[in-house]
Amino acid sequence: MTRAERLESAAAEGFWTELRRTTQARIGLGRAGDALPTGRVLEFRAAHAAARDAVHTPLDADGFATRVAALGLGEPVHVRSRASDRSEYLRRPDLGRLPDESSAGQGLSAVAGTGADIGFVLADGLSPLALVEHGIPMLCALTEKLGERYTFAPPVIATQARVALGDHIGAALGVTTVLVLIGERPGLSVADSLGIYLTHRPRPGRADAERNCVSNIHPPEGLTYARAAQVVEGLVDGARRLGRSGVDLKDTSACTSLAASTAVVLETGSAPG
Template sequence: MGIGGHEARTDSDSGDTFWAGLRTLTQARIGLGRAGDALPTRQVLEFAAAHAFARDAVHTALDVAAFSATIADLGLGTPIHVRSRAQDRAEYLRRPDLGRLPAEGPNPPAQISLERTAPEIGVVLADGLSARALTEHGPPLLGALAELLRPRYSFAVPVVATQARVALGDHIGAALGVSTVLVLIGERPGLSVADSLGIYLTHRPRPGRTDADRNCVSNIHPPEGLGYRRAAEVTAGLIAGAHRLGRSGVELKDTSRDLLPPPAATSLEPGD
């Protein structure tokens, strides 16, 4: 009860109707309200839970065996497992540079070179900063890419990369001898999304490529984020453009929307 026998109210009680419609358009935390000088208890608990999900996404390791078996079921071949030079998750987080380099010794890319068949498309499935994102969205996204691209391009055997940063794909793509490498990688978790996947496209991959040489399709996590089919369509458009230009990166633009049918015309009747 509040002062004078009246029940205490928070800003969220009176403003919830106003914010409800806007919350359906975004996963951002808006209109959280106030209870005294603090946030309402529910919002504090939801924030703590989201933070825990993000931490778990960063620190949870990929189950390589189970994931590789799922990828193999797609019919693109039995995946090869590649590790970066980072020895464990802690080192991977402390040393981003090591995540960009393949492990030393008998590990690929030397092993990958044995699989070279001059394919056009190479796919690297990388844990990145969210193995959860790769586990949940990697297989269906790769399925959508294969369905759209295989009639036109040849695929190399998939590569599963752990403790991986995007640039590790340059070494793998060069070892595979592909024209274009696609790195499907778990994106940095936030307090709204912990399972977002991104596709990084590099044409004519080789060690030393920079971010300016790549194109990115991000925020793939249906139903809230970009869907698998739409992400595959954008990627297909970028690949076609890269083959025409002979390069990817800042000069290559997404033209996939130009291929979509125009919206249906609508007519307004008197009184509408």
């Protein structure tokens, strides 16, 4: 390689290094002959293994329940879906949406009606790892944000769960709004991303278009707990005013924050630091 070629290669690598800092996508990986460099191949395989582990590693429901109980929101209940194991859960999404009434103590019969404003369902979903890593701090942020104005039902832990299982649980709890905190499908960039699905007046048969989603929660790279809680607060308030959730309900939290900042500028002559 000539000196000019080395300089050109170094400049290109510098360009891609700076650009990679702005995204988790695999870009500018370089090449070694007709293939990727060995290091990049190994990085890809490690990410793929992490994603597979995130999907297949089961949630320690008892251990997680102990952590949830320590928050003081009430004794958590464990509800299973009709998917008997992880293999069936992955092959039969429909079973993950229905509660299993054959498991003693882990069906809807264990869920007591409360009539509370908000119910929390902590679901393993496609990444139990995400629930373990982010479920507790996210729940803390939500209760801190919503606790002054709304009442909460005791949390429910759901395993082998799809989002729609929350409709059955929310209806059994008798809550006005159910928030399903669930592990999202792992990717090759993020294996522990958490999502929150909001459904107003939950009941079996609700369509996906009747709920709202706040996704990509995995600080520090993804959405922070505080920001996610702020968005959820706006959606909960909006759903109660509108009388429904879903496609007609929009996140206005960013607009509210901008309006507040503008008001400070107009009043004091400077933006908050």
